[in-house]
Amino acid sequence: MVLPVWWRKRIPRYRFVGALCKDCGRIHYPPRNACPYCGSRNLELVPLPRRGVLESYSIVYSVPGDNRLNAPLPIGLVRLENGVRVVAELTDVVPEKLEKGIEVEAVIRRIGEDGETGTILYGVKFRPALGRK
């Protein structure tokens, strides 16, 4: 991973922002150049709800690159409160206690680091939801 690649995506990745299609009304994440559903370019950035439900999960052992040292890593398919789905890493979980349907919330966490410069790369991960909404 080279740094400009990460830097270009800093807004959606650090602020957890999606794109609303003003033609078909659907929201997707991360924002793309065109709506994945209708192809429209008439898009507006919108903040995404931080909470959702875990629809599926996995504990990944075949972890790529230097992050192998952190294996195994939990990942999940999360359905946010507005229906938008996200594939992301999970954090702060006990693998044995993971189950379908638990409520999760988005937090900023370290995803890895750039091998050459050592810069730490952050992004949104999901953890079991704490407290009230």
Added chain:
Amino acid sequence: MAYVTSVGLVRVDRNYYKSPRDLAFEAASKAIEDVKLDTIDYVIVTSSLTYLQASQFDLAAYIARELGVNVRSAFTVEAGENSGLAGVEVALNLIRSHAAERILLVGVDKLTEYISNRTYKMIQAIYDTESDAVYNVGHAGPMALLMRLYMDRYGVDRETLAHWPVMMHTHGKENPYAMLRFKVTPDKVVNAMPIAEPITLLDAYPLGDGAAAVLLSSEDQGGDHLAKLSEVYSSIGFQSIALRDDPLSFEAVGQIAREAGLNPEDIDVAEIHDSFTITGILLLEELGFAPRGKAAEMVAEGAFTKGGSGPLVNASGGLKARGHPKGATGVYMLAEVAMQLAGTFPGIRADSPRKGIAVGVNAHGSSARLAFLEAL
């Protein structure tokens, strides 16, 4: 249409002593050794990893130059795990448009050049590097999410799903070109080392090196041929499983199956993409070979093996047992279906098959292709 004239396969293996170019040379030489050729119009190399593994651009020209045949043009086609059938699609269209009489397709990839975590990093790039593959999902993560979703939705247990790799190993054991030539039991599959729960090592394709070559000819070329390549259907899908209304639907596969007017009862042999158990199961359902949620049960009942109620599926052993050298896989599939139709496949054979298909996808279905072949 075009003819599949001849094929050349290298056994998928950990070929530490052979470079990608050595493997390609071996497969290509086997494909053309018994054919009288003046000129090959195009050498199309399909590979998705060779640039990363061997730091080589313009690979096709370097491979073509060593063949000792007059070659007009050479280029490389890349479409991730679907590269092989993408090359078939390009070749068929060149022949149909009368731009070529003879095309040599050479698929090659090597997955054992580096230690496995480095390879996982390279092959994770089959997924969208702007969304899912930002994370450390590896090559299996998104498919593991689908496997658990499938088990939950349809109430299919882990052991029933294990019958897919069991069948693949039973088939692969008879195929001299398969990487894994031993039988496994459902119990072994379930209890194998996890690579991305609930996917275990025995649900996943092995990391291996291989090359396959197929010589395609136009209708005007006389001589003997193995089979007819009638059509290649192609489609693209969503960037992520998260974008689908139903994450379990491989919409690009459904699209090409409809476009092809695929009637499972008409198909005698099929080679389908089974990077993981769940990929094979979902493709069987998307192609209409099994109702939703029922494919694993049908596999366990022997529906897709020789003498079963359905077509003979993955007599090669599939990606699971034959192996999956990425960009080469689609070329293996084409060669295997053509040999089935000609009655020359060196493993388990269908009884006088007339129609066959090869179906490939990249990753979760970012692209999908279906090649339709007929016996001569």
